[in-house]
Amino acid sequence: MTSTADAPRSPGRPRSIRADEAIxxxxxxxxxxxxxxxxxxxxxxxxxxxxxxxxxxxxxxxxDALLLDALxxxxxxxxxxAGHSVRDDLVLLVGAIGKNVDPRAAKIMPCLAPxxxxxxxxxxxxxxxxxxxxxxMREVLRRGIDEGVLRADIDVEVTxxxxxxxxxxxxxxxxxxxxxxxxxxxxxxxxVLAGIQAR
Amino acid sequence: MTSTADAPRSPGRPRSIRADEAIxxxxxxxxxxxxxxxxxxxxxxxxxxxxxxxxxxxxxxxxDALLLDALxxxxxxxxxxAGHSVRDDLVLLVGAIGKNVDPRAAKIMPCLAPxxxxxxxxxxxxxxxxxxxxxxMREVLRRGIDEGVLRADIDVEVTxxxxxxxxxxxxxxxxxxxxxxxxxxxxxxxxVLAGIQAR
DNA sequence: GCGTTACGAGTCTGACCCGTATCGTATTTC
DNA sequence: GAAATACGATACGGGTCAGACTCGTAACGC
Numbered sequence: 185m186t187s188t189a190d191a192p193r194s195p196g197r198p199r200s201i202r203a204d205e206a207i208x209x210x211x212x213x214x215x216x217x218x219x220x221x222x223x224x225x226x227x228x229x230x231x232x233x234x235x236x237x238x239x240x241x242x243x244x245x246x247x248d249a250l251l252l253d254a255l256x257x258x259x260x261x262x263x264x265x266a267g268h269s270v271r272d273d274l275v276l277l278v279g280a281i282g283k284n285v286d287p288r289a290a291k292i293m294p295c296l297a298p299x300x301x302x303x304x305x306x307x308x309x310x311x312x313x314x315x316x317x318x319x320x321m322r323e324v325l326r327r328g329i330d331e332g333v334l335r336a337d338i339d340v341e342v343t344x345x346x347x348x349x350x351x352x353x354x355x356x357x358x359x360x361x362x363x364x365x366x367x368x369x370x371x372x373x374x375x376v377l378a379g380i381q382a383r
Numbered sequence: 384m385t386s387t388a389d390a391p392r393s394p395g396r397p398r399s400i401r402a403d404e405a406i407x408x409x410x411x412x413x414x415x416x417x418x419x420x421x422x423x424x425x426x427x428x429x430x431x432x433x434x435x436x437x438x439x440x441x442x443x444x445x446x447d448a449l450l451l452d453a454l455x456x457x458x459x460x461x462x463x464x465a466g467h468s469v470r471d472d473l474v475l476l477v478g479a480i481g482k483n484v485d486p487r488a489a490k491i492m493p494c495l496a497p498x499x500x501x502x503x504x505x506x507x508x509x510x511x512x513x514x515x516x517x518x519x520m521r522e523v524l525r526r527g528i529d530e531g532v533l534r535a536d537i538d539v540e541v542t543x544x545x546x547x548x549x550x551x552x553x554x555x556x557x558x559x560x561x562x563x564x565x566x567x568x569x570x571x572x573x574x575v576l577a578g579i580q581a582r
Numbered sequence: 583g584c585g586t587t588a589c590g591a592g593t594c595t596g597a598c599c600c601g602t603a604t605c606g607t608a609t610t611t612c
Numbered sequence: 613g614a615a616a617t618a619c620g621a622t623a624c625g626g627g628t629c630a631g632a633c634t635c636g637t638a639a640c641g642c
Contacts, residue, residue: 342549394640
């Protein structure tokens, strides 16, 4: 991002904040409506935002830079576990997967899958977004171990994948159309807690 | 697909099977090399296949139809569980996730994530590929219940998501770069079997 | 050999897009 | 009010691509 630096003082008309907002919003809207990342054109964004193309190029170097900013805007606030019950905290965190504050996020996420694997930048962006969330879950699991609610010999990293994976493939890929998405967090957490082996 | 119908008998030169193959192969190659679905152009495919554009349009109505056929070709043979140990069968099935006979499949799969959510056709194609695999896993789980190895009260559908999800997000999204992909199937299966709750 | 169809290669029109430049106008500082 | 910079709109050259088409040639049935 270039604008709103600590600017000593510049002459001339200042950049419109409304234009900034409109451009970002238009980008996210178009993505959420089904445009894929590369089908997204600056021209379409400008039209949608009611803005001249030059206004976009004045702020960002190109589509990639704009996308980076737009997606950053999307990640929103992380869910905050209450800290009482380990199970309830896990249900909260699992339920928050792929469910950002911004409802457009759910539609946009699948589009990122290809980008994540092809561009190191996008991969880093993705990791930057999810690694603090992983950390949050890691802490809850560690707390569970400390409190004796969870076994001490579990593999925390694998457990995180166990909790996250089912939710993610369901939200991003609609992996199994017969699975009820709403009750899934609870059922996943309880299944992981209990295990499936007869005993 | 249009060719190789039960054709009563047609005059003129028959369609070249080699061209059919070359076009499909070129399509898969280009996808595996990093082209996204929509960046893929008929022109590029024709050039890569050493084929005229008309030869492609003579067989398929457009890019979508061609892609549908190409991806169908990709799904390959399903892993076949041995049927001795439920755990070993599950490890085999989980290990086979996203690991098709065709090595290009792993590179291509992430590209499909956006398509799956935007086109009903692509969604159906995806479900057609994975639902028999889900069925295979379902049968193993049911067998485990019958044999008393697994508890009778488990939710089979959720358990499948539990086993599949972690592997899929790791292979498709590189969700957690620190997770060792090779040992993951075993660790996932064992964790799901045992559960994580202290007891 | 003749009609038919396919072949690879290439051409052509019409979209669409990028990134830059140039309008006339609006908003700011000095 | 003058200089500077922003604005939306639009035009531009350069590029890629879809699809339909045209070549001259090749392979088949009769």
